[in-house]
Amino acid sequence: MKTVMKPSRRDILKIGVAGGALAMPFVNRSWAATTELNMLAWYGHGEPDVVAEFEQANNVKFKPKYYAGGDNMLALIAQSPPGTYDVVLSDAEFVQQLNQAGYIDELNPADYPFDDFLYDDWKKFPGHWKDGKLFSVMVRCGHLGVSYNTTAISAEEAKSYKCFWKPEIKGKLGHFDWHLPTLGQLSLYNGNASPFDINGGAWDKVKATAKTLRPQVGGFFDYGGTFNGLKNGEMLAMAGIGDWITGVLERDGAKVASVVPKEGGIQWTESWSIGKGSKNAALAKKFIQYMLSAQGQVHSARMAAYPAFAVTKAGRKALNDKDPKEAQRTGQVDGAANDPVTLLKEGRIHYRDIPKQQSLEVWNDFWSEYKGA
16 A cells, blocks of 8 residues: 655745745645534525635635524524534524524624625614624625516516415415515505514404415425425415525526515515634634625625625626626616615615514414414
């Protein structure tokens, strides 16, 4: 058997002297142990199309733990010892709970390019700051509205959530199985200007509206089920989702689309935090910075698992340069009617949030009742 000898420190130094300034970085990189970064995130964020370049450049390997829905994310992190996760991707409305429970570390605002953000609200995004201190950084977002099969529902019909009650799709309406997106949409349909901040009477009306929709429903699905249900035509419309699902299918030629209806849409927002007790906090910070770089924003916007909007000016410009077709498709072009920033300024988009006048448990309990009806 051939024996391969690892070079001694003296040998390495000799190589460095003989090879010049470029030799030492190469040798150091060659023999350095790969750092493993533990990630808690929605599916796709730890896949090669997003992180491969960062892994290669920093001698890092991500070990992702995937979840679906903020409630599941909280449950997973609560069951894990401090320091388990180096980076935590959270839906923005759950950052406050992560912070209150002591699951994430404070961040230095000077480390992140807030001056380059596309929209002023995103710089001081609700829940990301507490007492002037930063705990999470927004990296991507998208819109929830009417998602539909274009052969079953017309573009005109899709301009209102009313199309979910269309008789021809009875038994063919699916739900993404998480209460906040769908109940928020039904709250908008009922005319609530702040869909997650409603009093008891308005909440009772949302529940009543949901019960009238229940006969239309053909199933409740996770990410994979939602995707496949629309892909194979088993479901002709989906409540509680948006282009983050249909965009993947649409890029592959499926006859599906998502639009923000006249009643308004909901913005989902994803943000990175550094896990409390992380032993790799410096690398975790570097990763968040990478995801906010122009290159990282393009990877995020074009993610194979589900697309999103870039949140920085440099990111949007890079997306238009790299993939103008995708930028046009998603409205990430200055002056586009469906430009996500324009829709926000017009008041047609509302940030997804946790209930303000009821508890999460109350909404979740009704969702369980609704599913079992």
